[in-house]
Amino acid sequence: xxLRLSLANPAQNEELPRVQPWRGLIHGYRRYLPVTDQTPVxxxxxxxxxxxxxxxxxxxxxxxxxxxxxxxxxxPTGSFKDRGMTMAISKAKEAGAEAVIxxxxxxxxxxxxxxxxxxxxxxFVLIPDGYVALGKLAQALLYxxxxxxxxxxxxxxxxxxxxxxxxxxxxxxxxxxxxxxEGQKTAAFEVVDVLGDAPDWxxxxxxxxxxxxxxxxxxxxxxxxxxSSKLPKMMGFQAAGSAPLVTGEPFKHxxxxxxxxxxxxxxxxxxxxxxxxxxxxxxxxxTDEEILHAYRMLASQEGIFCxxxxxxxxxxxxxxxxxxxEGATVVCVLTGNGLKDxxxxxxxxxxxxxxxxxxxxxxxAKAMGF
Ligand SMILES: *Cc1c(COP(=O)(O)O)cnc(C)c1O
Numbered sequence: 001x002x003l004r005l006s007l008a009n010p011a012q013n014e015e016l017p018r019v020q021p022w023r024g025l026i027h028g029y030r031r032y033l034p035v036t037d038q039t040p041v042x043x044x045x046x047x048x049x050x051x052x053x054x055x056x057x058x059x060x061x062x063x064x065x066x067x068x069x070x071x072x073x074x075x076p077t078g079s080f081k082d083r084g085m086t087m088a089i090s091k092a093k094e095a096g097a098e099a100v101i102x103x104x105x106x107x108x109x110x111x112x113x114x115x116x117x118x119x120x121x122x123x124f125v126l127i128p129d130g131y132v133a134l135g136k137l138a139q140a141l142l143y144x145x146x147x148x149x150x151x152x153x154x155x156x157x158x159x160x161x162x163x164x165x166x167x168x169x170x171x172x173x174x175x176x177x178x179x180x181x182e183g184q185k186t187a188a189f190e191v192v193d194v195l196g197d198a199p200d201w202x203x204x205x206x207x208x209x210x211x212x213x214x215x216x217x218x219x220x221x222x223x224x225x226x227x228s229s230k231l232p233k234m235m236g237f238q239a240a241g242s243a244p245l246v247t248g249e250p251f252k253h254x255x256x257x258x259x260x261x262x263x264x265x266x267x268x269x270x271x272x273x274x275x276x277x278x279x280x281x282x283x284x285x286x287t288d289e290e291i292l293h294a295y296r297m298l299a300s301q302e303g304i305f306c307x308x309x310x311x312x313x314x315x316x317x318x319x320x321x322x323x324x325x326e327g328a329t330v331v332c333v334l335t336g337n338g339l340k341d342x343x344x345x346x347x348x349x350x351x352x353x354x355x356x357x358x359x360x361x362x363x364x365a366k367a368m369g370f
Contacts, residue, residue, distance in 0.1 A: 004235030022048045025186040026086055032189065032221060033182055042090045042119040044076035046083055047177030047186055051194045051331065056301040059356040060318060061267050067317070068199075070191055070297075073306050076140060080187060080211060080335050081111035081258075084175065087183030089115035091169040097121060101170040103157035105207070105260050107336055112173050113145035122160065124170060126150055126157040133307065133341035153254065155265045175210025176267050184211055188218025191331055198207050198228040201329040205335055206236040206245060206283065206313040209272035215333075216275040232331075233281040236272065237316030239309075243285040244311035245272055257344065260309035260336060290315040292348050298334075305338030305345070 022028065026035055035041070051068045058067040072080035089112070092100055093152065099122040102112045108131075109125035118121035125140055129149035140147050150157055159176060182299035192198050198219055204212050212234055222228050238246055242254030242262050251264035266272060268293035276283055291308055294315035298304045313332040317324070324330060338345060357367050 003256065005361075025083060025087060025183060026090065029186045032186070034179070035087075036088065037205060039094045040119070040272050041086075041088050042093060042115055042218045044052060044114065045204060046075045046086055048190065049074045049187075051191060052304065054298070054302045054304070054314075054332075056297065056334075057318070061321045061324055061330075063324070065324050067332065068195075068330070069302075069304060069314070069332050069334045070187060070224070070322030071304065071334045072187060073310065073334055073340075077107075077110045077114045077143075077299045078135070078337035078340055079107035079111065079186060080333070081107045083186055083370065084116070084177075084180030084183040084210070084214070085111040085115045085173065087179040088173045088177050089119050089121070089317065090174065091179045092116075093121065094120045095171070097169075097171040099124060099170045100173045101161045101164055102126070102130075102173045103161045104136075104140075104174075104275055105154050105262060106132040106140075107260060108174065109145055110136050110139035110143065113140045113143035117144045117171075122146065124148065124161075124164075131262060133259055134343055135337075135340040137274050145319055152197060154271065155250075155254075157160075158267060170368055171320075172328055174267060175208050180216060181210055181214040184214030185221065187333070188215045189222055190217070190328075191213075192222050192228045193200055195331075198223065199232050199331040200230075200232050200325060201330040202232040203235045203237065203291070203313040203317045203319075203330060203332040205258070205261050205316075205333070206238050206272065207263040207266065207309070208269040209236070209245065209266045209275075211333070211335065212236050212275055213268050213271040216279065231279060234275050234279040235281050235316060235320070236283040237312045237319075238283065238285050238289065239312060240285040240287045243283075245269065245276075245283050256291075257348075258307075258309035258312055259274045259341075261312065283318055284320060286312050286315040286319055290319060294318060295344075295348065296350065299338065299345075304334065306334040307336040307338055307340045308344050308348075310334040310336050 239256030
């Protein structure tokens with residue numbers, strides 16, 4: 001009797017959460033994407049990343065403002081680039097491509113390599129020599145990309161791959177490839193699906209401005225379908241040393257420790273300006289110091305480890321916090337995982353790392369301050 005009850009208690013079974021298997025964003029958002037039954041879906045089950053409340057950051061702003069981070073560093077290769085790459089690589093495969101090429105500050109090359117190799121294609125990546133974070137280079141190499149480091153910056157690398165793709169049998173998978181933005185717009189869908197409406201503000205780091213353009217597409221598409229009641233203000237943030245969309249002029253020598261947004265001449269310049277104007281927002285610059293402050297704060301007070309470029313969204317929010325309306329809902333996009341750039345984490349942690357301690361109880365207790 002007791003045995004039967006414990007084995008088949010219907011009330012207990014109903015309480016078990018039913019986990020829907022997530023099979024990647026092409027599967028999850030198929031009806032919003034330019035795919036057909038003929039499209040071979042090359043996926044690592046990217047997307048469906050968490051929207052996490054960040055109360056310590058919300059406290060800094062006060063006035064009942066709610067702040068969340070969209071932690072896209074939890075995608076399979078550790079950045080939001082996977083969203084665009086599952087689409088771009090699937091469509092390249094559908095078109096019969098045998099090789100893809102991209103210029104990259106690191107994350108695009110990691111994602112292109114992983115998806116291209118999974119799809120049985122070659123991946124050529126051009127990177128600026130000496131300006132790619134260690135984790136990203138490690139990924140591109142192990143995933144099996146053919147990595148070419150050039151003595152020039154990202155902007156020059158992009159010019160070269162654009163021409164290469166016109167003259168050789170290689171498909172360009174930078175964010176000028178329209179399928180990239182189609183995939184990336186799904187992050188906006190996920191935000192609305194979780195919040196039940198669009199946020200009032202979206203804060204986002206801006207490099208080539210593909211991602212801000214993609215989010216705007218996604219928010220608009222959902223809004224037109226009646227899935228949200230409003231559109232957010234699109235608050236884009238650039239590093240002060242490479243802020244062409246803030247100053248209105250390309251930067252010949254972009255500089256910032258946030259290497260993922262070290263871009264002087266954004267590929268999606270006009271799209272970005274159109275987004276800013278349509279959402280009645282503004283673009284602002286944050287200094288490397290402000291980026292590092294947000295980077296450390298996210299890790300040490302919220303438990304969230306992102307890469308420096310990602311922290312620009314939170315640094316920007318803190319910078320313009322007086323402009324946030326009372327009670328507003330704000331989402332900051334964290335574009336990449338902190339493990340991408342271990343050198344920056346160690347260099348900028350400002351933590352007191354005690355080394356060379358004798359392996360004895362007393363010595364350890366003393367070092368602990370007891
Ligand atoms: C690519 C990237 C960005 C910039 O995105 P854009 O679409 O180029 O504006 C920001 N942060 C990280 C971590 C990235 O990899």
